[in-house]
Amino acid sequence: MGFNNKSIEELGLGVMRRAYYVLGISIVGLFLVMINWVGLSSVMYYIMTIKRVVLGMTYYVIPMATAMVGFAITQLPSTMLLNRAGNRVPIFLGLLLNGVSMMVTTDNYYTALLLRFLAGMSMGLYLLPTMLLLVGWWSIRNMTRWVQVLYLMAFTTIFVASIPLAKPLSAFSLYLGLASLALSPILLFTAKDAVIIKKAPIMAVMNNPDVLLMGIAFSAPWGFYLSLASALNETTNTALALTTPLLVIPVLYRFRHALRLNRIKALHYSTLALGALTPALIYAPTRELTLAILGLIFALITLLILGVINELVNPLLTVQTISYLLTISSILGSMIGIAMGYTVDHLGPAGWVITGGLIMASSIIYRVLKITL
Structure with missing residues (x-):
């Protein structure tokens, strides 16, 4: 009897460790995607030759608007994909797209806008499946609301931090892109579902x-x-x-x-x-x-x-x-x-x-x- 009780305790501790692992690695991915989606979109002209030209507000808004459209149109396809393949496949694809769009540098205006669109798509692929993955882990301990607050805190903090960090980090976009590419298979193969929530x-x-x-x-x-x-x-x-x-x-x-x-x-x-x-x-x-x-x-x-x-x-x-x-x-x-x-x-x-x-x-x-x- 004692052995069985100990096994149950060890199992519960193992589950919580895995839940915290999934939460932590998801927040790291969120940082990489958010820096690209909000941060680099807001300083697109700074990392281009055109940065030396004084532009009107419309031109500064267009990159963010392009990223918003990429985010919006990917939401429903992401849902259909996770319904068929599970949460981790769209997360994997989102991080791949994110890595590619961060690694490519260009001074061509339209290519730069395409990269902002891909950044929006990466957020669209990443956000919903990641939240469902976390819900799957934390609902087993009736802590869904708690993890919602924590993930929301990460989201808002990273959003605010992406404003001052965007310019200095733009010099390291290649390495951030590589980090995103490296993280994608880690999430795919190690962030297993605890409670499978595939059908959204x-x-x-x-x-x-x-x-x-x-x-x-x-x-x-x-x-x-x-x-x-x-x-x-x-x-x-x-x-x-x-x-x-x-x-x-x-x-x-x-x-x-x-x-x-x-x-x-x-x-x-x-x-x-x-x-x-x-x-x-x-x-x-x-x-x-x-x-x-x-x-x-x-x-x-x-x-x-x-x-x-x-x-x-x-x-x-x-x-x-x-x-x-x-x-x-x-x-x-x-x-x-x-x-x-x-x-x-x-x-x-x-x-x-x-x-x-x-x-x-x-x-x-x-x-x-x-x-x-």
């Missing part, structure tokens, strides 16, 4: 009209935020002012149930506030403070979106729902980002007013949702 019932999510509408509504803040972070990365301090507030999301997400408010109404008013404050970017002396407030409001919007999804769907559908929502918002958001850059370049201060008005208009969508939370 994405159609159950796509048939939910509320998720579709939330994706459309979130596209304006999402596109505005990513495009602005990309355009500001030439001035790192202002970009950090915008992105650093993201670090509060994991903490607030952990204690989201203590926030006793109607999340749908809060989403409506937060999006209104984001749009209303956007024209304040016209005033350069207070720009960093404005960006910090905008970043904090966007962090709140993201937190509320995650809270609604967690209340709206089964925990095992959370990952698929977030993926579907980001697919919609990234496609529309890329268009909004380019439109923002174009209007600011050609209309000056009026461009910020128009962008703010578009964000405020998107908040109306939350008012038609038939969700009570």
Whole structure:
């Protein structure tokens, strides 16, 4: 009897060690993919000959918009692939694409945009299967929520860190690409599934009209935020002012149930506030403070979106729902980002007013949702 009990304890310890191994190696992969997707996309012109030319905001936004499109259109194919081959195959392919797109250097504008598109595809292939792989390991100990918070913390921290690290790390993109290529077979052959979650019932999510509408509504803040972070990365301090507030999301997400408010109404008013404050970017002396407030409001919007999804769907559908929502918002958001850059370049201060008005208009969508939370 004692031998059997000891064996069970040893088995449990072995499972937890493997779960932590999968979590750790997944975060390393996330770092490599995120540095490429956000960091190198935001400094594309810095690593090209064209970096010496003064460009308008539209041109700085286009690389990030291209990466967003690559991310968006890969989500559903990634889901179909993992349904047939399991979680690790799309993760493997995502890291391979990531490695290739980081290793290739070029001064050709269109080739550089193709590499940004491949960077977006690598994130699209990597994100959903990795989250499902982690859920598979951590759901066996009823710790799914805990690992969601930890992975969310890694996501937001790496996102913020990619802003100041992008330029210095661009000199080592070859080695980062090689690291991504080396990591791909490690994840493929060693990160075995604990609880096999192959079938991702994405159609159950796509048939939910509320998720579709939330994706459309979130596209304006999402596109505005990513495009602005990309355009500001030439001035790192202002970009950090915008992105650093993201670090509060994991903490607030952990204690989201203590926030006793109607999340749908809060989403409506937060999006209104984001749009209303956007024209304040016209005033350069207070720009960093404005960006910090905008970043904090966007962090709140993201937190509320995650809270609604967690209340709206089964925990095992959370990952698929977030993926579907980001697919919609990234496609529309890329268009909004380019439109923002174009209007600011050609209309000056009026461009910020128009962008703010578009964000405020998107908040109306939350008012038609038939969700009570």
